[in-house]
Amino acid sequence: MRHENHESNKKLAAQATLHCLMGCGVGDILGVIVGTFFGLPYGTRIVVGIIFGFIFGFIFSALPLLKHMSFASASKVILTTEVLSILVMEAAEAGTEIVFPGMRRMGLIHIQYWIGLLTALVAGFVVAFPVNYALVKKGIRHQH
Numbered sequence: 001m002r003h004e005n006h007e008s009n010k011k012l013a014a015q016a017t018l019h020c021l022m023g024c025g026v027g028d029i030l031g032v033i034v035g036t037f038f039g040l041p042y043g044t045r046i047v048v049g050i051i052f053g054f055i056f057g058f059i060f061s062a063l064p065l066l067k068h069m070s071f072a073s074a075s076k077v078i079l080t081t082e083v084l085s086i087l088v089m090e091a092a093e094a095g096t097e098i099v100f101p102g103m104r105r106m107g108l109i110h111i112q113y114w115i116g117l118l119t120a121l122v123a124g125f126v127v128a129f130p131v132n133y134a135l136v137k138k139g140i141r142h143q144h
Contacts, residue, residue, distance in 0.1 A: 009137055023057030027054070049094075053090050054090065057089075062075070088127050097116060
């Protein structure tokens, strides 16, 4: 029984981390699109990507919850459980993007951007999964 519980905790943590990852990935891409369109500086593009990452991380986390509860209830759950995961993931991704040479300057048509994005998303998943797993183990994470 203990092993099954451990495996279900890992599965739930992985699902929650993937929802966050999808939102952050969409946010990063939209940040580049908006940043390029408006000619925003490099640092501002990262901030825009983080903002979009939070928005879409929230949306992708809300979708499974809205099957079982109201938007207000889902928002409360997300704000108390998802924000830490999204924050940790976005910090790892932004750090990777800053270190990765010129990633955001490249734009969507360059392979360097996509390699950098993939690297940033992997880094985000690696640091956010343990956060989500700890929240699941403590019973703080919601069930999807």
